[in-house]
Amino acid sequence: MKFSYYPGCTLKTKGKDLDRYGRLCAEALGVTLAELPDWQCCGAVYPMAKDEIATKLSAVRALASSRDEGTELVTLCSACHNVIKQVNHDMQTDADIALRVNNYLGLDTPYTGETTVLHYLEVLRDRVGFDAIKAAVKNPLTGRKIGAYYGCLLLRPGKVMRFDDPENPTILEDFIRAIGAEPVIYAMRNECCGGYIAVEDKGAAVKRSSAVLDNAAAKGADTLVTACPLCLYNLKKNGGRDDVAVVYFTELLAEALGVK
Amino acid sequence: MSHGNNAAEQVLRSSGVDVRKCMRCGKCTATCPAFDEMEYHPHQFVYMVEKGEIDKLAASPSIYKCLSCFACVERCPRGVEPAKLVEAVRLAVIRKQGMNHLATDAIPALLDEEMPQQALVSALRKYSK
Ligand code: SF4
Ligand code: SF4
Numbered sequence: 001m002k003f004s005y006y007p008g009c010t011l012k013t014k015g016k017d018l019d020r021y022g023r024l025c026a027e028a029l030g031v032t033l034a035e036l037p038d039w040q041c042c043g044a045v046y047p048m049a050k051d052e053i054a055t056k057l058s059a060v061r062a063l064a065s066s067r068d069e070g071t072e073l074v075t076l077c078s079a080c081h082n083v084i085k086q087v088n089h090d091m092q093t094d095a096d097i098a099l100r101v102n103n104y105l106g107l108d109t110p111y112t113g114e115t116t117v118l119h120y121l122e123v124l125r126d127r128v129g130f131d132a133i134k135a136a137v138k139n140p141l142t143g144r145k146i147g148a149y150y151g152c153l154l155l156r157p158g159k160v161m162r163f164d165d166p167e168n169p170t171i172l173e174d175f176i177r178a179i180g181a182e183p184v185i186y187a188m189r190n191e192c193c194g195g196y197i198a199v200e201d202k203g204a205a206v207k208r209s210s211a212v213l214d215n216a217a218a219k220g221a222d223t224l225v226t227a228c229p230l231c232l233y234n235l236k237k238n239g240g241r242d243d244v245a246v247v248y249f250t251e252l253l254a255e256a257l258g259v260k
Numbered sequence: 261m262s263h264g265n266n267a268a269e270q271v272l273r274s275s276g277v278d279v280r281k282c283m284r285c286g287k288c289t290a291t292c293p294a295f296d297e298m299e300y301h302p303h304q305f306v307y308m309v310e311k312g313e314i315d316k317l318a319a320s321p322s323i324y325k326c327l328s329c330f331a332c333v334e335r336c337p338r339g340v341e342p343a344k345l346v347e348a349v350r351l352a353v354i355r356k357q358g359m360n361h362l363a364t365d366a367i368p369a370l371l372d373e374e375m376p377q378q379a380l381v382s383a384l385r386k387y388s389k
Contacts, residue, residue: 008378014374014378041381044381046328048275050275051273052351079378152329191293191329192327195329196386199370199383200362201325230382237372
């Protein structure tokens with residue numbers, strides 16, 4: 001199984017573990033992630049305005065080069081995933097944006113949203129299958145109580161992301177079961193950690209992140225998993241408690257597959 | 261007044277939002293995680309843009325408090341997408357010369373060791389042009 005892979009800038013720096021374990025696990029599961037040779041930073045936030053064109057170009061470049069490779073495009077960082085999937089949706093549904101982007105880029109073949117964008121978790125669920133993952137587990141995480149932290153960007157907007165039910169997701173809980181642990185359901189699992197507000201209003205980030213962690217702890221979680229470097233940062237730095245570990249889901253998968 | 265109307269038209273065009281779809285249920289505001297930090301809340305953006313009160317919104321710190329969490333977009337029963345209005349008003353401000361909310365040289369002081377690139381790139385995209 002071969003895919004194009006877009007790591008994004010944070011996975012090359014502060015978020016190296018998300019990437020490193022993701023690659024190791026993919027290999028162990030027979031999935032080839034071929035890093036796009038010429039990717040540029042996606043900008044980390046989806047430019048919502050219809051008249052923002054320049055800020056959508058790097059996502060379209062990645063989408064077009066994946067199309068040219070003839071492969072589906074896999075992302076791992078929740079933020080990159082959100083940006084690239086939403087921009088792809090614009091290219092499919094907004095003729096004006098698509099025209100202006102293509103005028104700018106001057107590609108040999110104009111890009112009109114042909115590429116399928118998959119989050120790594122979608123590859124696990126829809127291409128590999130959680131049953132196959134369960135069968136590949138060498139060290140089941142038996143007895144661990146793990147809360148899925150979806151945050152915002154994997155799920156919303158639901159009609160664009162089409163990742164899971166945006167208000168009642170199950171993909172991460174199914175993942176947690178596949179690696180032998182017990183999923184903990186808590187209300188704040190798909191509410192915001194504060195995101196980039198941490199840069200200039202730490203107090204606001206502390207409020208949001210501690211609400212998430214306190215809720216997960218009250219429901220008995222010993223660990224939270226995330227696919228987002230900024231969520232990981234906020235929950236660890238601004239969540240105000242250290243009795244709940246916060247880790248990338250790829251790290252737990254690597255542990256379970258015995259490749260860590 | 262004509263200035264106000266032009267600004268409102270620009271915000272409507274840039275956001276793609278149809279404010280007339282709003283039924284004033286307040287669900288967007290009820291679910292907004294930035295509620296405490298905001299002076300004007302998502303449902304107020306909707307009716308203030310409809311009334312052409314762009315100047316008030318543009319002068320409010322509220323435009324820098326939105327977390328772009330898409331909760332209001334997801335949970336609005338009418339598909340209004342209030343976050344897109346917040347973004348369009350903020351863009352109308354920071355696109356003007358000298359109106360960046362976050363200057364690049366102010367950044368080093370805001371950083372800590374573990375803060376990921378993603379945070380900075382996001383903040384720059386949201387607060388500066
Ligand atoms: S996107 Fe912004 S306005 Fe909408 S709910 Fe989230 S923080 Fe509030
Ligand atoms: S949730 Fe939608 S319909 Fe209700 S007040 Fe907000 S924008 Fe209007």
